[in-house]
Amino acid sequence: MEEIPYNHSSTAIDNLSQGFEGLTQLRALFLASSPAKPTDKTLAIGLLDKALRCITAALSDLQPISPTLAVEDRKNDTEHKKRKRMQSWTIMTSVPHFDGHQWRKYGQKRIHNSDFPRSYYKCTHNKDQGCQATKTIQQKEDKVPNSPIYKVSYCMHHTCKPIETQENPFVMDSSAIMNSTSSTTASSSYSSHELSISSFQAPSSDQPTVFPLQLEEITEQVFPMEAMLLSSETRGDGVEDSSRRSPMAVLGFDWEWQDELITLGEFGDLIVRI
DNA sequence: ACCATTTGACCGGC
DNA sequence: GCCGGTCAAATGGT
Structure with a gap:
């Protein structure tokens, strides 16, 4: 990837994060809405999921690789663990569960010096498609009462094929x-x-x-x-x-x-x- | 019966 | 030895 000046990259990440936040909230809205026409509602969710997946992928491309990863090559680490550590990125959101992908929870841990446990998720297509994507969700201390913010850390891109709701592409006119x-x-x-x-x-x-x-x-x-x-x-x-x-x-x-x-x-x- | 979640055990890195 | 990540048996829901 071409090197992006940090301030531009940072701005892009901020903008994408805000877009991500808006879309996830919009998705939640659609899920809560009346099922007056379920087919169209499903299509709308499909569109939102697609947009969310694009933003998630863009965020992962833009996030700088953690400096701690530079030493990993010296270790006798497995290729799997190397890749897993390299491809990671983080967002802050109030809606951690709606990102356009399906996840299966596989663990939860109490984290040192944190009031809230960390939950561990794998892509639901981990078994059937071998998708290695994982994420962790941890609630951060409330700055505003009753408005929890969650730190969501993603590892690895999704390699699974998303289940599309419509074969034909459709156009937002x-x-x-x-x-x-x-x-x-x-x-x-x-x-x-x-x-x-x-x-x-x-x-x-x-x-x-x-x-x-x-x-x-x-x-x-x-x-x-x-x-x-x-x-x-x-x-x-x-x-x-x-x-x-x-x-x-x-x-x-x-x-x-x-x-x-x-x-x-x-x-x-x-x-x-x- | 099947599937997702929960939870304690286990393991590796530091 | 502590901590965080993963595994897998137990559990609960449908």
């Missing part, structure tokens, strides 16, 4: 994004730390491929977010060609930010066509 003048409150006044999602029209009825998500801003800091399904409804009002529209769900967020409980509905409804 950004040209179909409408301005956020949806049928409900416009979402135009988000401050920098808020995650904003607005709706747009699906371009075609026979392509179950488009998800009405536009990330206007990714949060700059990790904040606790608990996605909550407020209600769901089917838009069959006859004004528009209902065959071209999938059911819509109105989702709401509640999260705490700087001792304030923020409900997304106060700023604008989150409309997701699912």
Whole structure:
């Protein structure tokens, strides 16, 4: 790999980490949402998983190799252990379990000078596909009450073939994004730390491929977010060609930010066509 | 019965 | 000997 100046690499890692955080939270939101159209929901999760896998791979490429690894070649270490030590990288996240891969827990240890145990995971395809990817998750001391942050350390790239939900590639058509003048409150006044999602029209009825998500801003800091399904409804009002529209769900967020409980509905409804 | 998780034992590095 | 990572039997859930 071409050498990247450290400050650029560091910025890239920061940006990717923030993107990772946003996507994992978005994934959690989708998992919590109404199963109004399970096929599309599955496709959405598949898209998010794919994005998460790309970001995870990019992070692993960008993270500098630990200086302690320089001495490893002097040791009579096995090739397996060498590779395992070399290909490791770490992220901090509030949602450690949703990274687009399936993991099987194989151990848990109390760690010296830490209040929380460390959990050890292997890729679920460790046996059937020989995938060597592992990760550890350890909760860090709460800086903000009730908002745990986890250090997730990955080792080795996934060599397993991800289970795709759709054979054909599908396209996220950004040209179909409408301005956020949806049928409900416009979402135009988000401050920098808020995650904003607005709706747009699906371009075609026979392509179950488009998800009405536009990330206007990714949060700059990790904040606790608990996605909550407020209600769901089917838009069959006859004004528009209902065959071209999938059911819509109105989702709401509640999260705490700087001792304030923020409900997304106060700023604008989150409309997701699912 | 099968699968994932839990948990104590074991092992290697320092 | 301490510590962290892995193994594997026991356990629990479906």
